[in-house]
Structures are given as C-alpha cells and as structure tokens.
Amino acid sequence: MLAGSRLRARWQRWMAARHEAREDVTLDHRTVYILPTGAGWMLAATLLVLLVASINYQLNLGYLLTFLLAGSALAAMHVGHANLRGLRLRLGPSPRCFAGAAAPLVVALGEADGRARWALAVRTVQAPEGWAYADVPAQGQASVELAWTPAQRGRQTPPLVIVQSLFPLGSFRVWTVWQPLRPVLVYPAPEPAAPPLPHPDTEPFSDLARSTRAMALSEEFHGLRPWRPSDGLRGVAWKKFARSGELLTRDASGAASAPLWLDLVQTGLRDREAALSRLCAWVLAADRLGLRYGLRLGELRLAPDRGAAHCDACLSALALYPREPGA
Structure with a gap:
C-alpha cells in the first residue's frame, strides 16, 4: 500500500x-x-x-x-x-x-x-x-x-x-x-457551532456581555410583526411563540438603523484561522437573515450592506486575509 x-x-x-x-x-x-x-x-x-x-x-x-x-x-x-x-x-x-x-x-x-x-x-x-x-x-x-x-x-x-x-x-x-x-x-471553513451574531455595537465587549446580548439578538436586533403566510418559517420567532403562542416573524427592516459590524476582536479568539472561521459563519448567518452588516479586517473596511454580492465580497476578504507568520 x-x-x-x-x-x-x-x-x-x-x-x-x-x-x-x-x-x-x-x-x-x-x-x-x-x-x-x-x-x-x-x-x-x-x-x-x-x-x-x-x-x-x-x-x-x-x-x-x-x-x-x-x-x-x-x-x-x-x-x-x-x-x-x-x-x-x-x-x-x-x-x-x-x-x-x-x-x-x-x-x-x-x-x-x-x-x-x-x-x-x-x-x-x-x-x-x-x-x-x-x-x-x-x-x-x-x-x-x-x-x-x-x-x-x-x-x-x-x-x-x-x-x-x-x-x-x-x-x-x-x-x-x-x-x-x-x-x-x-473561503474559510465556517465554524460548525458558531455562537449567535454579536450585538450591533461598534465597541468590543466582554465574553459575558457578548453572550447576554447575543441571546437577546433575535428580539432586540429585529422588530417583530405578525406572521404572514408569504413570510415562510425561517424568520419565525419561535421563543416568542413558545411563551405567548402568538406567531410572530422577525422584521429585518428594523435592523436598517443599526447595522452590524463584524471584526476579529468580536470573535474572542486568538487563533487567526479559528477567528476567520467564526467570522465566516457569522457572515453566512447575517446573509441568511437579510441583515445589513459590515466587515473590518485590519485596514480593510467593507461598509454595511446586504445581498449576495456583499456576502461574496466579505467571504473573499476573509479568504485572502494574510496568514499568521509561520502558519
């Protein structure tokens, strides 16, 4: 052999x-x-x-x-x-x-x-x-x-x-x-079990604060409105439904005033490849939800936007980000 x-x-x-x-x-x-x-x-x-x-x-x-x-x-x-x-x-x-x-x-x-x-x-x-x-x-x-x-x-x-x-x-x-x-x-491999998207905040915050805010992201970051048959099931706020029995859907328009910024600091990881993997998972998640999000990588700034072209631009930036010396 x-x-x-x-x-x-x-x-x-x-x-x-x-x-x-x-x-x-x-x-x-x-x-x-x-x-x-x-x-x-x-x-x-x-x-x-x-x-x-x-x-x-x-x-x-x-x-x-x-x-x-x-x-x-x-x-x-x-x-x-x-x-x-x-x-x-x-x-x-x-x-x-x-x-x-x-x-x-x-x-x-x-x-x-x-x-x-x-x-x-x-x-x-x-x-x-x-x-x-x-x-x-x-x-x-x-x-x-x-x-x-x-x-x-x-x-x-x-x-x-x-x-x-x-x-x-x-x-x-x-x-x-x-x-x-x-x-x-x-593109980098997306993290299989990435944490929820960070809160739309320009300043980095501690792990505890990040966890607390991410838990509430689905309700704070999105407005909620009554569900319509044309909405599908992807945007349904299931936690709200479990508590109140009312079928509500997330309104992505509520995020327009608070765009989400993603960067390496927010990942909380020191290993560059692991951090890029988490950012990749976040970019894909934000794209699926139809959010306006931006990306900061060193001196590179991609302004908040949405859509397939913006998602590909962010993923390309992650793919081409320099490797750590000796990696």
Missing part, C-alpha cells in the same frame, strides 16, 4: 511537470495517450492463438476471423484516439467553495470539429473513484462536476484533471491529463 501510494505520487508529479498549466486546452496528438486495456490484451492473446491455430491447421475461416477481429481492433484504436483529439477543456464557473468541505469543480467540455464525442469519463487525481461521465454533441458543449476538497483557504490551484474514454469497443484506454491554470478562491 505504501509503495503504491509513493508510485502514484511520483506519477502525479511527473504528469504535472510534463503538462504545463493552462487556462484552457485543446487536445492534440501530443497530449492524448493510448494503451490497451485488460480486455484489449486478452483480445490480442486470442488473436495470437487464432492465428497460430489457423496456420497449423490451414483454416481459411480462421484466417478470416483473425484478420477481421484484428482490423476491428485497429479501427477501434483510431476511432478512440480521435474521440479525444480536438476536445476543448476549460474550467466553468464554480459555486462557493469552503476549506475542508467537498466542493464541485466544474469542467466544461467543448467540441468545434463537427464530431460528437462519446463516453467521456472525467475525474481529478484526488478522487480515483469520482468519475463523472458526459457525451459532447457535435458543435456543442457539456459540463461535469468533479469532487474536490480543498484543504486551505485562499487562492488554491485545482488538482490535475484526467479525461479518458474506452470508446468504442473498450479494448483501448485513451486519456489525457490537464492542469488548470486559473486558481479557485476558497
């Missing part, structure tokens, strides 16, 4: 050094490899036995069958190689990606030669069993989502991508390796 892992790692390093990282790539004869599969080697052995038997017993039908199968195998080799040659690969737009969590890596497959591409299998070197399959129509495109788990936040280089095909007979494996050039921005 250890020797196999070392050989696999050496092979991956060799392939990465051989293939220059590119934004997109169009496959040609220099980047497409072909070898017989196990079934292909068995077919070759069968053809050899048929040929020897036909020569030994002077079987004309044996000659016919041998050369017919050999011709089919040669035709399959050329068709399989042409199935990948001319294929265009590029990274597609990827959804939010968090460190330590499985994230889809979108690979777009394009074709411009007027030939359909069949039975394409795509995976990353990190996921030996994570094959994704696609057919590309003539003059068309297709996309696949590959399994990828980035280990750290920041701009991360995607892993090597392997594209292969056994088309048409399964007797030859045709494959290529591509190293995407464009880095993927990986």
Whole structure:
C-alpha cells in the first residue's frame, strides 16, 4: 500500500511537470495517450492463438476471423484516439467553495470539429473513484462536476484533471491529463457551532456581555410583526411563540438603523484561522437573515450592506486575509 501510494505520487508529479498549466486546452496528438486495456490484451492473446491455430491447421475461416477481429481492433484504436483529439477543456464557473468541505469543480467540455464525442469519463487525481461521465454533441458543449476538497483557504490551484474514454469497443484506454491554470478562491471553513451574531455595537465587549446580548439578538436586533403566510418559517420567532403562542416573524427592516459590524476582536479568539472561521459563519448567518452588516479586517473596511454580492465580497476578504507568520 505504501509503495503504491509513493508510485502514484511520483506519477502525479511527473504528469504535472510534463503538462504545463493552462487556462484552457485543446487536445492534440501530443497530449492524448493510448494503451490497451485488460480486455484489449486478452483480445490480442486470442488473436495470437487464432492465428497460430489457423496456420497449423490451414483454416481459411480462421484466417478470416483473425484478420477481421484484428482490423476491428485497429479501427477501434483510431476511432478512440480521435474521440479525444480536438476536445476543448476549460474550467466553468464554480459555486462557493469552503476549506475542508467537498466542493464541485466544474469542467466544461467543448467540441468545434463537427464530431460528437462519446463516453467521456472525467475525474481529478484526488478522487480515483469520482468519475463523472458526459457525451459532447457535435458543435456543442457539456459540463461535469468533479469532487474536490480543498484543504486551505485562499487562492488554491485545482488538482490535475484526467479525461479518458474506452470508446468504442473498450479494448483501448485513451486519456489525457490537464492542469488548470486559473486558481479557485476558497473561503474559510465556517465554524460548525458558531455562537449567535454579536450585538450591533461598534465597541468590543466582554465574553459575558457578548453572550447576554447575543441571546437577546433575535428580539432586540429585529422588530417583530405578525406572521404572514408569504413570510415562510425561517424568520419565525419561535421563543416568542413558545411563551405567548402568538406567531410572530422577525422584521429585518428594523435592523436598517443599526447595522452590524463584524471584526476579529468580536470573535474572542486568538487563533487567526479559528477567528476567520467564526467570522465566516457569522457572515453566512447575517446573509441568511437579510441583515445589513459590515466587515473590518485590519485596514480593510467593507461598509454595511446586504445581498449576495456583499456576502461574496466579505467571504473573499476573509479568504485572502494574510496568514499568521509561520502558519
């Protein structure tokens, strides 16, 4: 097992050094490899036995069958190689990606030669069993989502991508390796059980005060109004409902006059990565609640706002925040 892992790692390093990282790539004869599969080697052995038997017993039908199968195998080799040659690969737009969590890596497959591409299998070197399959129509495109788990936040280089095909007979494996050039921005891993959002206060406060104010955040930070069927259940004040039996919902408009500021001091954590993880969880929570919130990171100030674009800007700032020396 250890020797196999070392050989696999050496092979991956060799392939990465051989293939220059590119934004997109169009496959040609220099980047497409072909070898017989196990079934292909068995077919070759069968053809050899048929040929020897036909020569030994002077079987004309044996000659016919041998050369017919050999011709089919040669035709399959050329068709399989042409199935990948001319294929265009590029990274597609990827959804939010968090460190330590499985994230889809979108690979777009394009074709411009007027030939359909069949039975394409795509995976990353990190996921030996994570094959994704696609057919590309003539003059068309297709996309696949590959399994990828980035280990750290920041701009991360995607892993090597392997594209292969056994088309048409399964007797030859045709494959290529591509190293995407464009880095993927990986956000910090959100803290799994983060404390409630801090009170909208510009000054840091003690842990006890933070806990007390956070407990009351759902009622103080939001106005409450009678629930309407169009509101859904996400904003329902369940504690109020448990006490009074009255179904009320949080009114995010009540937060407009008191925007929430988030910074490293409010997390109460000394470890930078843990603090960024908590801030990430808070940003996601504030976005889900539709709050106006701002972010302070060192000299960076993101003014209070709401919406998906503001959330992505805050998460990007957290992802790109400098690491501690020696980390």
